[in-house]
Amino acid sequence: MNSAETMKRTETMLLNLGPSHPSTHGVLRVLLELDGELILRADPDIGYLHRGIEKMCEYRTYHRCMPLMNRLDYLAGEVNLFGFCLAMEKLLGIEVPKRVQYIRVMIAELTRIASHLFWLGTHGHDLGAMTPLFYAFREREKIMDMCEMISGARMFPLYLRIGGLAADLPEGFIPAAWEFVKSFPDKCQDYHNLLTKNQIWIERTKGVGVMTADEALDWGWSGPMARGSGVNWDLRRDNPYSSYEEFDFVVPLGKNGDTYDRYLVRMEEMIQANRIVRQALEKLAETPPGDIKAEDPRVSLPSKDAVYNDIAGLINHFKLIQEGIKPPVGEVYQCIEAPKGEMGFYIVSDGSPQAFRLKIRGPSFVNLSAMDKLARGRLLADSIALIGTMDIVLADVDR
Amino acid sequence: MNQAAELLQEKFPEEVVEVVEFRGETQITVKPGRIVDICKALRDDNRTSFRYLSMIAGMDYLPQSPRFGVVYNLYSHKNKNRVTLKALLADDAAPAIDSVVPVWNTANWHEREAYDMMGIRFRGHPDLRRILMPNDWVGHPQRKDYPLRGK
Numbered sequence: 310m311n312s313a314e315t316m317k318r319t320e321t322m323l324l325n326l327g328p329s330h331p332s333t334h335g336v337l338r339v340l341l342e343l344d345g346e347l348i349l350r351a352d353p354d355i356g357y358l359h360r361g362i363e364k365m366c367e368y369r370t371y372h373r374c375m376p377l378m379n380r381l382d383y384l385a386g387e388v389n390l391f392g393f394c395l396a397m398e399k400l401l402g403i404e405v406p407k408r409v410q411y412i413r414v415m416i417a418e419l420t421r422i423a424s425h426l427f428w429l430g431t432h433g434h435d436l437g438a439m440t441p442l443f444y445a446f447r448e449r450e451k452i453m454d455m456c457e458m459i460s461g462a463r464m465f466p467l468y469l470r471i472g473g474l475a476a477d478l479p480e481g482f483i484p485a486a487w488e489f490v491k492s493f494p495d496k497c498q499d500y501h502n503l504l505t506k507n508q509i510w511i512e513r514t515k516g517v518g519v520m521t522a523d524e525a526l527d528w529g530w531s532g533p534m535a536r537g538s539g540v541n542w543d544l545r546r547d548n549p550y551s552s553y554e555e556f557d558f559v560v561p562l563g564k565n566g567d568t569y570d571r572y573l574v575r576m577e578e579m580i581q582a583n584r585i586v587r588q589a590l591e592k593l594a595e596t597p598p599g600d601i602k603a604e605d606p607r608v609s610l611p612s613k614d615a616v617y618n619d620i621a622g623l624i625n626h627f628k629l630i631q632e633g634i635k636p637p638v639g640e641v642y643q644c645i646e647a648p649k650g651e652m653g654f655y656i657v658s659d660g661s662p663q664a665f666r667l668k669i670r671g672p673s674f675v676n677l678s679a680m681d682k683l684a685r686g687r688l689l690a691d692s693i694a695l696i697g698t699m700d701i702v703l704a705d706v707d708r
Numbered sequence: 709m710n711q712a713a714e715l716l717q718e719k720f721p722e723e724v725v726e727v728v729e730f731r732g733e734t735q736i737t738v739k740p741g742r743i744v745d746i747c748k749a750l751r752d753d754n755r756t757s758f759r760y761l762s763m764i765a766g767m768d769y770l771p772q773s774p775r776f777g778v779v780y781n782l783y784s785h786k787n788k789n790r791v792t793l794k795a796l797l798a799d800d801a802a803p804a805i806d807s808v809v810p811v812w813n814t815a816n817w818h819e820r821e822a823y824d825m826m827g828i829r830f831r832g833h834p835d836l837r838r839i840l841m842p843n844d845w846v847g848h849p850q851r852k853d854y855p856l857r858g859k
Contacts, residue, residue, distance in 0.1 A: 356840035362826075366851050399731050420840065526759045526785070529814025540785070547788045639730045642781050642792060655765055655781065668765035668779070674765075678817040707840060 321349060324689070328357050332435040332693045335703030339680065342690060351684035351692065352531035353677055354642025358707040366667040370633030371397060371471060374667070381671060382600040382705035383425040385648045386465045387456075388417050389705075393548055396654040397471045398603075400636045405603045408596035409473050410552040415589035416459075416468065417488070417551075417645075418582040421477030422493070423452040423701075424648035425579050430499060432572070436513045441503050448496050451489050452664045458482050473602025483590065490587045495704075497580055506571070514568040518683040518695045520522060521566055528679040532672055534699065537563035537571030539629060544646040555592070558587050568698040572605035575700075608634050649673055649700050673705040710734040710859035712782075718778040721750055727819075733792060735836045738806045740778075740795040750782060750791070756780035758791065761812040766822030769796075770852035776828055797828065799859040804829035825850035 563570030615622025650672030
């Protein structure tokens, strides 16, 4: 074999991206088959963070499942719990007071902003733009502080309850929320100034990871991923829950279905989420303070007054704590518009205090499954943009 | 009645086992044999237009027999509604059903998960490997007879 032929000989290379890599947003390993810098095949290897949450839930009372729900998509912990509580309330057939619904909407939208800010910071950082991270985390920190106000915890507030909330909003929360709502649109403009017309950003994101609307549906995409491709679908608007039908907001859509359009969609979603928080704050002022749980002895703990002074209240309290909630026999599926897409809970109840089966439909798991489709034929560096644009949280992928 | 139930009763009267309405949701139990045809019909018919598969859940109903089942949750963007399809699998020792990957690509990972966790085989699946557990794992962790804390 002469040297010229040796030069021509090519073979593909297998490259491990991860599991320990700063831009995989957790412990994701992607096995890449490369021809030079060209990706021929991408095979995501997941499960490093599999904790068996679905299995664990079959052995715990519904109350004890709730902390696990916070730990699915941990960047939007309370939204997962929101979905779980809605599913339980559907199964039990209970309606929660308006004040609870508005507070839940407000928390969910603040969490959406926090999740999108985290995505913005890390996605920018992955693609070489360091500054947005600091700006995004500045605002995210304020939302974390608000979470701390309502519960004492920052990442995992565990503030929602089946049938209501753990407590009413603390003093000082409403002014803090108002301050955030008023200042946030200007902050959003800062992010736009940093990235939207930045030539490097445009080069790295335009035309990368293109998905048509039909393909997006075929691959089960939801949330901002589908909307970036122009799928006009938002569960908050199309199948409203928790009084979302009373709120006025726009569902932003992309045209080209590429990473840049998904970026624009999420940026606009933050503005819209901010609008919803503002409306929720206005509506909250009209609801009676303290009305924070459904008066249903099957799920809601009796008031302390009833526990101390009334034998029925005391028994009710003990039965709920020791035995747990016993929903009727049945199966429900309830999904919500989580920051990353459709977060669904399929609960099968056999009437006992434990779920017979709890299937969690996490958006990250489904969005990631299209990785191979997006990466084929792209350059190695694009794979980082693709992981960033999918906005995955591995705890939600692996469950 | 739900459009999906109407359609299936019209096109596949012998396949429909039961239609249950609960809390505003429709769940249709079908025989597993023609699941791909059923899914295709639900996806392509203009009345239903279920072009989106939300999830697939593998089920273990131990101690019942048939023990295993597969649950599909479909969404129609056109009608803004959902339907749950359920198929109970005849063989308790080696449960299997046809793969619906040809109908929706998103089924790929859902079916891999159901295979990994429940040991349900999906015939015709392009790439039926474990997904969450390591490749050399023995057993299917979400089966009811699999202990919570391992063996």
